[in-house]
Amino acid sequence: xxxxxxxxxxxxxxxxxxxxxxxxxxxxxxxxxxxxxxxxxxxxxxxxxxxxxxxxxxxxxxxxxxxxxxxxxxxxxxxxxxxxxxxxxxxxxxxxxxxxxxxxxxxxxxxxxxxxxxxxxxxxxxxxxxxxxxxxxxxxxxxxxxxxxxxxxxxxxxxxxxxxxxxxxxxxxxxxxxxxxxxxxxxxxxxxxxxxxxxxxxxxxxxxxxxxxxxxxxxxxxxxxxxxxxxxxxxxxxxxxxxxxxxxxxxxxxxxxxxxxxxxxxxxxxxxxxxxxxxxxxxxxxxxxxxxxxxxxxxxxxxxxxxxxxxxxxxxxxxxxxxxxxxxxxxxxxxxxxxxxxxxxxxxxxxxxxxx
Numbered sequence: 001x002x003x004x005x006x007x008x009x010x011x012x013x014x015x016x017x018x019x020x021x022x023x024x025x026x027x028x029x030x031x032x033x034x035x036x037x038x039x040x041x042x043x044x045x046x047x048x049x050x051x052x053x054x055x056x057x058x059x060x061x062x063x064x065x066x067x068x069x070x071x072x073x074x075x076x077x078x079x080x081x082x083x084x085x086x087x088x089x090x091x092x093x094x095x096x097x098x099x100x101x102x103x104x105x106x107x108x109x110x111x112x113x114x115x116x117x118x119x120x121x122x123x124x125x126x127x128x129x130x131x132x133x134x135x136x137x138x139x140x141x142x143x144x145x146x147x148x149x150x151x152x153x154x155x156x157x158x159x160x161x162x163x164x165x166x167x168x169x170x171x172x173x174x175x176x177x178x179x180x181x182x183x184x185x186x187x188x189x190x191x192x193x194x195x196x197x198x199x200x201x202x203x204x205x206x207x208x209x210x211x212x213x214x215x216x217x218x219x220x221x222x223x224x225x226x227x228x229x230x231x232x233x234x235x236x237x238x239x240x241x242x243x244x245x246x247x248x249x250x251x252x253x254x255x256x257x258x259x260x261x262x263x264x265x266x267x268x269x270x271x272x273x274x275x276x277x278x279x280x281x282x283x284x285x286x287x288x289x290x291x292x293x294x295x296x297x298x299x300x301x302x303x304x305x306x307x308x309x310x311x312x313x314x315x316x317x318x319x320x321x322x323x324x325x326x327x328x329x330x331x332x333x334x335x336x337x338x339x340x341x342x343x344x345x346x347x348x349x350x351x352x353x354x355x356x
Contacts, residue, residue, distance in 0.1 A: 001306065003239040006269050009064045010036055013315040013340035013350035015045070015053035017079040019248050021271055022064045025239045027210030030070040032235065032246055034061045034094050037079040042278065043316060044355050053351070058089045065094040070214075072202065073102045074248040075222065075232040076113040076120060084123050096127050101202040101216065103233050106141070106191040108203070108219035110182065110230035118192060125195050138190040146183040148176060149225075155256035156225060164287050175226030202233050213238045220258055223251040223276075224288050236265060243267045251275050251313060252292025259295040263302045270305050272296070274314030277323040289323065297330045300338060311340045315350040 009020040009031075018036040022029065036057035039050050065071065071094065073081045081102075084091035103109070105117030122134040150157060150172070161168050194201060202216040215238070219231035234247040245267035252275045253259050262270070275292040276284055300308065310327070314320050321328060331338035340350050348354065 001242045001244070001268050004237060004242045004244050004269070006244055006271075006307075007064065008271070008309060008341050008345055009034075010057045010060050011309075011311040011315070011341035012039075012313065013311050013342040013352070014057065014345070015039065015050070015351040016057035017312075017316075018057050018061070019080065019271070019273060019312040020057075020061050020064065021246060022068060023237050023244055025210075025212045025237070027212040027239070028070060029068045030072055030214070030237070031061075031065040031068040031094070032072045033074055033080040033248055034065045034071060035078065035080050035082040035089070036061055040278070040316065044318065044352065055088065062090055062093055068098060070099045070101060071095060072216075072235055073100075073120075074234070074246075075103045075230060076105075076109075076116040077229075077249070078116075080248060081116075081120055083119055084127065091123060092127050095124055098198065100124060100196075100199045101205075102199065103231070104201040104203040104219070106201075107144070107186050108231045109186075110228065111185065113230050114185065114189075121192060121195055121199070124199060128196060128198070130196065132195070134192060134195060137193050137195045139193050141187055141189065141191045144187065146180075146186065149179070149221075150176075153225065153255060153257040155260055159256060159291075161287075168287075172226070178228070179226055202235075211239055220247070220250055221255055222249045224254045236267070244269045244271075246271045247273065248312070249273055253295050253299075254288055254292050256291070256295060259298055262299055266303050266305075268306050270299070270303065270308040272299075272308065272310055273312035274310050274320070274324065274327075276313040276316070277320050278313075278317035280323065293324050293326050296324070296327045300327060300330045300336050301334055306337065307344070308336065308338045309341055309344055310338055315340055315352055318352050318355075320350075320352070 005024045007022040010018040016036045019033050021032045038054045204218045205216045207214045215236040217234040221227045222229040222232050232249045237244045275289055342348050342350050
């Protein structure tokens with residue numbers, strides 16, 4: 001692309017959990033999800049090397065964030081955001097004197113990220129020189145009528161579930177009850193208003209900076225429908241008919257309606273996370289893995305992108321290519337450039353395939 005420069009910083013294929021990218025136009029610059037976390041215990045690498053790569057990732061994130069004008073945090077997991085004193089990253093250099101765009105901490109958020117978001121916002125206050133406590137920004141929640149989110153996902157509802165249909169119906173009923181219990185927190189607990197002029201809740205917002213337009217999606221499920229891990233916000237950056245699209249943690253995507261949305265957006269450069277194949281049989285079943293593979297294959301086939309980086313979750317185990325084989329075959333057949341971060345940045349295969 002000529003008008004949008006995409007600079008991938010770090011992701012799982014490089015040996016530490018992250019999905020950090022920097023995007024620049026002549027109008028502005030933004031660092032997205034500036035964080036990194038150590039690989040899981042099952043990752044086939046010695047502990048010392050895992051932490052060495054984590055340190056390398058953190059330093060890369062710091063360098064990339066130094067001169068960025070904007071920061072975007074898509075959700076409150078520690079491989080996408082961090083807290084001062086716990087991560088090894090210089091919190092001040094990343095989050096001071098910048099416009100900060102974050103996932104709304106008050107709605108469409110699970111309990112753990114509700115708590116994490118408040119710790120994060122308190123840290124943002126401190127690093128930007130405020131002596132106020134976040135409690136001073138607590139307000140009563142507005143009255144909202146939260147509807148079942150599946151009503152806005154017609155393609156998902158039309159999905160042919162085969163023999164899995166009855167079981168999935170049972171799960172949906174169970175998960176729907178849990179969803180409405182979450183809405184009680186959003187409706188009854190005190191909300192936190194934006195604590196600084198430079199802090200913005202991103203969900204569904206659009207900003208224009210010169211000829212650059214930045215659009216944030218409405219909240220999307222973190223993986224499957226009713227996911228207990230919560231919601232994320234995606235971002236689109238456009239200039240002069242060029243488009244960059246970034247989605248964190250939609251895991252595939254698993255949801256068919258998100259696939260359709262991405263195809264309609266038809267970005268020139270796409271960064272998307274894949275399914276957590278290393279959790280197959282534990283937090284991921286074959287039905288949902290097949291959904292993710294089919295949806296990603298559709299995106300590769302129907303989008304006219306120049307480059308797609310497919311990473312995060314996916315590259316945490318050595319057989320990720322075998323479990324998602326159709327995606328890579330589709331890319332080869334359509335002659336589409338689908339790469340991991342490490343292939344794109346270093347021209348090397350993912351670390352998990354290159355462990356000594």
